[in-house]
Amino acid sequence: MKHSTEPSQLFRDSIGKVQPIAHDKIITPRKRIKRKPKLIPEMSVIAKDFNVPRTEPVQSDSLLNFSRAGVQPRQLRNLQKGNLICAAECDLHGLTLAQAEQTLEKFVQECQAKHYRVIRIIHGKGHRSENNNPTLKNFVNQWLRELKDVLAFYSAMPKDGGAGSVQVLLRNIASEKE
Numbered sequence: 001m002k003h004s005t006e007p008s009q010l011f012r013d014s015i016g017k018v019q020p021i022a023h024d025k026i027i028t029p030r031k032r033i034k035r036k037p038k039l040i041p042e043m044s045v046i047a048k049d050f051n052v053p054r055t056e057p058v059q060s061d062s063l064l065n066f067s068r069a070g071v072q073p074r075q076l077r078n079l080q081k082g083n084l085i086c087a088a089e090c091d092l093h094g095l096t097l098a099q100a101e102q103t104l105e106k107f108v109q110e111c112q113a114k115h116y117r118v119i120r121i122i123h124g125k126g127h128r129s130e131n132n133n134p135t136l137k138n139f140v141n142q143w144l145r146e147l148k149d150v151l152a153f154y155s156a157m158p159k160d161g162g163a164g165s166v167q168v169l170l171r172n173i174a175s176e177k178e
Helices: 007-015 042-047 073-080 097-113 135-146 173-177
Strands: 065-067 088-091 118-122 150-155 165-170
Touching: 065 135, 073 150, 073 165, 088 097, 097 118, 097 135, 097 165, 135 150, 135 165
Parallel strands: 088 118
Antiparallel strands: 065 150, 118 165, 150 165
8 A cells, every 4th residue: 555745634634534523512520629719807897897798688498690781691691590601619618707808709719810701600509597597699799790890690490500690791801801
């Protein structure tokens, strides 16, 4: 058998028969970021009013949702249905309110700096709280609304934590710089 010196033919001869791939979707692995909370000075905790969140209270099984004006409806539907790939998640279980707020803000800033568009915040349902009142869930609902980089959030699909976590759509700073 005579071999050609043409590079493309040499390549085809060297790899042999190939079969086409059944699909063309790229699956990227999710990164899980666990944060160890840092203690913050006591004065900053005293200065904040952690008694009552400023948003309407929600129950353990209530679904959270929020979106800013101007977010595309299709993007919101995809977020709500869990069709967008989550780039990172942060678990706030077991943290005090002060630690949770600091961890949440830092996590969102880091994800924004890495140009992540969709992240997950795990806040829990509050079943072990007093009177099954989801304290952390209510505050996460408030804090996310106050962060300018958060465009929208919805409670996650049941397979991703359901009413105990939220999928968050972050502002795309890469497209704003162009």
